[in-house]
Amino acid sequence: MSQLTLKRRRExxxxxxxxxxxxxxxxxxxxxxxxxxxxxxxxxxxxxxxxFEVVDGAREQLVIEGxxxxxxxxxxxxxxxxxxxxxxxxxxLASSMRGGTLYVDGxxxxxxxxxxxxxxxxxxxxxxxxxxGAVEPNSKGMRGGTxxxxxxxxxxxxxxxxxxxxxxxxxxxxxxFTRMLAxxxxxxxAAKMxxxxxxxxxxxxxxxxxxxxxxxxxxxxxxxxxxxxxxLPILIRQLQQYLPVEILPSSARVQRSIGDRxxxxxxxxxxCSTDQATPPHIATS
Amino acid sequence: MEINKxxxxxxxxxxxxxxxxxxxxxxxxxxxxxxxxxxMTGFATSVIGCGCEAGIERExxxxxxxxxxxxxxxxxxxxxxxxxxxxxVTRVGQCVLTCPSTSVFAGMRGEKKVALGSHLRxxxxxxxxxxxxxxxxxxxxxxxDGEFVCEESTSRCxxxxxxxxxxxxxxxxxxxxxxxxxxxxxxxxxxxxMPFPGGVARSxxxxxxxxxxxxxxxxxxxxxxxxxxxxxxxxxxxxxxxEVVIDGVDEADVSRAMRVGIHAACESGYRHxxxxxxxGNYGGKLGPFHFHLHEILG
Numbered sequence: 001m002s003q004l005t006l007k008r009r010r011e012x013x014x015x016x017x018x019x020x021x022x023x024x025x026x027x028x029x030x031x032x033x034x035x036x037x038x039x040x041x042x043x044x045x046x047x048x049x050x051x052f053e054v055v056d057g058a059r060e061q062l063v064i065e066g067x068x069x070x071x072x073x074x075x076x077x078x079x080x081x082x083x084x085x086x087x088x089x090x091x092x093l094a095s096s097m098r099g100g101t102l103y104v105d106g107x108x109x110x111x112x113x114x115x116x117x118x119x120x121x122x123x124x125x126x127x128x129x130x131x132x133g134a135v136e137p138n139s140k141g142m143r144g145g146t147x148x149x150x151x152x153x154x155x156x157x158x159x160x161x162x163x164x165x166x167x168x169x170x171x172x173x174x175x176x177f178t179r180m181l182a183x184x185x186x187x188x189x190a191a192k193m194x195x196x197x198x199x200x201x202x203x204x205x206x207x208x209x210x211x212x213x214x215x216x217x218x219x220x221x222x223x224x225x226x227x228x229x230x231x232l233p234i235l236i237r238q239l240q241q242y243l244p245v246e247i248l249p250s251s252a253r254v255q256r257s258i259g260d261r262x263x264x265x266x267x268x269x270x271x272c273s274t275d276q277a278t279p280p281h282i283a284t285s
Numbered sequence: 286m287e288i289n290k291x292x293x294x295x296x297x298x299x300x301x302x303x304x305x306x307x308x309x310x311x312x313x314x315x316x317x318x319x320x321x322x323x324x325m326t327g328f329a330t331s332v333i334g335c336g337c338e339a340g341i342e343r344e345x346x347x348x349x350x351x352x353x354x355x356x357x358x359x360x361x362x363x364x365x366x367x368x369x370x371x372x373x374v375t376r377v378g379q380c381v382l383t384c385p386s387t388s389v390f391a392g393m394r395g396e397k398k399v400a401l402g403s404h405l406r407x408x409x410x411x412x413x414x415x416x417x418x419x420x421x422x423x424x425x426x427x428x429x430d431g432e433f434v435c436e437e438s439t440s441r442c443x444x445x446x447x448x449x450x451x452x453x454x455x456x457x458x459x460x461x462x463x464x465x466x467x468x469x470x471x472x473x474x475x476x477x478x479m480p481f482p483g484g485v486a487r488s489x490x491x492x493x494x495x496x497x498x499x500x501x502x503x504x505x506x507x508x509x510x511x512x513x514x515x516x517x518x519x520x521x522x523x524x525x526x527x528e529v530v531i532d533g534v535d536e537a538d539v540s541r542a543m544r545v546g547i548h549a550a551c552e553s554g555y556r557h558x559x560x561x562x563x564x565g566n567y568g569g570k571l572g573p574f575h576f577h578l579h580e581i582l583g
């Protein structure tokens with residue numbers, strides 16, 4: 001696919017805000033205007049061309065590459081199009097993103113997808129703390145879209161998350177799902193306590209075998225019971241886009257806890273059941 | 286025109302605009318999906334007395350269905366979007382929600398929405414859960430066998446109701462055999478239903494009645510016992526007429542179903558006494574869709 005490429009000119013400790021450096025804006029502009037686009041570097045407005053070399057091509061997708069760990073809010077202003085980032089990025093990845101597809105070949109620091117509204121984001125390595133969670137001035141976290149983390153997630157994942165789907169292929173650290181409002185999070189690795197404190201609603205699917213020890217002791221949650229959840233095959237079909245079939249539940253029969261009951265919550269923690277006596281078959285697409 | 290010695294009258298069937306939606310009902314196995322679909326599409330032969338016309342369109346294989354389980358696709362037709370929505374919510378609520386192991390999903394996508402789970406969710410009494418997956422909202426309603434999953438809404442489209450053809454036979458047995466053959470072929474056609482019992486109506490009607498309270502009455506021109514006392518349209522020797530009525534998503538679907546049905550009826554119909562095929566119309570003044578038999582079969 002042909003692309004417009006922005007190559008970071010040099011390493012710098014300056015914090016660059018790249019909120020507006022998105023395909024739906026740049027792909028319409030000629031190269032010289034792209035270079036003149038103003039971005040904040042440590043709160044000073046400077047031309048984008050000072051920081052990035054613009055390598056023009058047909059504008060089907062935008063690529064940003066180089067030393068980007070001090071670049072913040074990448075993808076934040078996206079409404080449509082495809083943005084690929086080669087390199088690890090700074091804070092606030094995809095904040096306020098409203099559409100399109102964003103792929104990061106690297107890690108992301110804190111607050112990734114904290115205010116994601118729509119679209120699809122994938123990070124090939126790890127994300128830091130507060131991913132998909134609420135960040136001032138917003139009272140709610142991620143509000144839509146799909147966010148896939150191929151590595152691990154830091155602390156406070158999905159705090160006050162409101163909607164959307166998060167998939168973490170690795171582990172998550174402490175305090176995940178605190179005050180979660182709704183949405184779906186899938187954790188393939190290990191989760192750590194405390195977990196889902198004051199969770200209101202939403203669905204957490206815990207696929208990691210090591211999580212089985214937690215079933216009886218998540219504070220505020222009912223003891224895990226075996227149930228058949230008819231919506232699970234629909235969710236699994238969606239997850240097949242991101243995860244190998246082998247690690248997904250093969251049955252709608254799972255173990256589930258409800259909570260946080262201390263807050264009147266009806267969130268659900270779902271553990272894949274080892275009770276697979278006569279599971280209904282889920283046809284894979 | 287003749288097909289296998291069966292005369293095809295040079296006339297047309299007159300049909301009307303309707304609005305339609307499709308639902309996909311899934312269940313633990315085909316048996317329960319079928320029960321729910323049959324229940325839901327029961328008492329739905331005519332909008333005149335039933336509020337809608339509904340029928341089973343086809344089976345949906347597990348690999349095709351939204352949740353990977355066996356399913357049945359049903360079509361529902363009505364005269365207005367409001368009436369359609371009322372019928373859909375009532376029928377799903379009484380006949381699908383109640384049936385063990387079922388879930389129900391939108392079978393049509395479009396701008397004009399028909400409420401489904403957005404209304405039925407209240408049965409969950411506050412315990413229902415909303416889940417957005419791939420930009421579609423589903424409602425999970427807790428019930429005694431687990432949970433009833435229902436998509437928030439389906440969509441509707443403009444449709445065509447009342448496509449038809451009449452089989453005219455020397456005997457009732459012959460007319461039935463012809464219609465059964467027609468139905469077997471027509472059930473393979475997507476986007477259509479034949480809403481009457483077995484797909485066939487024996488009580489074809491005409492507009493108007495001697496009784497002021499009735500808007501329709503027996504189609505005396507095709508009643509064999511009234512041949513000597515009315516302006517009969519029955520050829521000599523014909524003692525039974527049956528009408529196959531078709532509702533379809535668009536004109537092309539209705540036309541295709543009529544063609545397939547008439548050919549199937551005529552294939553061995555003459556041997557069983559089938560003598561003619563004709564079409565039911567009101568002089569062309571009521572319905573905007575005219576299906577000319579010779580054009581369809583030509």
